Amino acid sequence: MSAITVGQAVVLGxxxxxxxxxxxxxxxxxxxxxxxxxxxxxxxxxxxxxxxxQVGAIAAVLVYFFRDIVxxxxxxxxxxxxxxxxxxxxxxxxxxxxxxxxxxxxxxLAAKPLVEGPLASLWVVAGSLIVGSGVMWAADQTGRHxxxxxxxxxxxxxxxxxxxxxxxxxxxxxxxxxxxxxxxILDLDRVAATRLSFFLGIPALTGAGLYxxxxxxxSGVGAMPLAVGTTVSFVVAYASIAWLLRFVAKHSFNAFVxxxxxxxxxxxxxxxxxxxxx
Numbered sequence: 001m002s003a004i005t006v007g008q009a010v011v012l013g014x015x016x017x018x019x020x021x022x023x024x025x026x027x028x029x030x031x032x033x034x035x036x037x038x039x040x041x042x043x044x045x046x047x048x049x050x051x052x053x054q055v056g057a058i059a060a061v062l063v064y065f066f067r068d069i070v071x072x073x074x075x076x077x078x079x080x081x082x083x084x085x086x087x088x089x090x091x092x093x094x095x096x097x098x099x100x101x102x103x104x105x106x107x108x109l110a111a112k113p114l115v116e117g118p119l120a121s122l123w124v125v126a127g128s129l130i131v132g133s134g135v136m137w138a139a140d141q142t143g144r145h146x147x148x149x150x151x152x153x154x155x156x157x158x159x160x161x162x163x164x165x166x167x168x169x170x171x172x173x174x175x176x177x178x179x180x181x182x183x184x185i186l187d188l189d190r191v192a193a194t195r196l197s198f199f200l201g202i203p204a205l206t207g208a209g210l211y212x213x214x215x216x217x218x219s220g221v222g223a224m225p226l227a228v229g230t231t232v233s234f235v236v237a238y239a240s241i242a243w244l245l246r247f248v249a250k251h252s253f254n255a256f257v258x259x260x261x262x263x264x265x266x267x268x269x270x271x272x273x274x275x276x277x278x
Contacts, residue, residue, distance in 0.1 A: 020054060023253065076090070103165055
């Protein structure tokens with residue numbers, strides 16, 4: 001039997017799609033929902049499934065930002081062929097994304113036993129949700145929001161990309177939360193911070209999904225649950241991206257901060273009461 005049923009795949013795909021790009025921790029929410037449904041959080045097949053359905057969310061980003069991505073990749077290709085094209089900002093930005101992905105790849109490979117072992121604890125998720133909320137609130141309050149997307153630099157990309165490591169090591173911190181908070185600290189405005197988070201997440205999350213695919217298929221998760229979970233993730237994530245960009249254009253991150261604290265406290269209570277096991 002599959003470690004995850006089709007019905008469970010629908011639920012987990014929806015959770016992944018809603019939370020992947022919101023600064024609330026998709027990994028944390030997946031672990032919570034898995035625990036509530038009685039799915040073994042630390043099982044290799046479950047870990048692999050969670051990584052693979054992220055590809056659905058990434059596909060949503062690729063479709064949503066298709067024109068931007070084509071423009072950037074085209075500029076990168078022209079720059080590789082023609083030296084005079086290398087002054088173009090899109091060519092430089094493509095290399096920034098590549099370089100900014102290196103830290104999370106290196107740490108991910110080196111710390112894989114920890115990430116899939118002790119750090120996968122729901123207690124870590126609860127603590128990271130709460131601590132990450134404080135970081136996000138401070139970043140949103142102290143950031144001057146005066147720099148737009150065209151004002152970003154290689155330094156910004158490296159610092160924001162490097163912050164993804166926090167979410168890798170502390171599930172619950174949130175990759176989106178870490179990258180957006182870092183961008184806000186660097187004085188980017190909320191929309192620029194959000195878009196930069198999207199672009200930097202594409203290679204990291206796609207790579208994680210493809211890397212885990214063999215484990216997901218070979219450890220007890222059937223092809224049908226994987227296909228269903230990934231499809232649901234794509235549809236829900238597309239709607240989530242569109243909503244988030246409209247939201248951050250007019251609102252602060254305070255709603256996410258409050259939500260994260262509430263979820264972190266509730267999770268701690270469920271763990272303490274023995275309803276969930278960390």
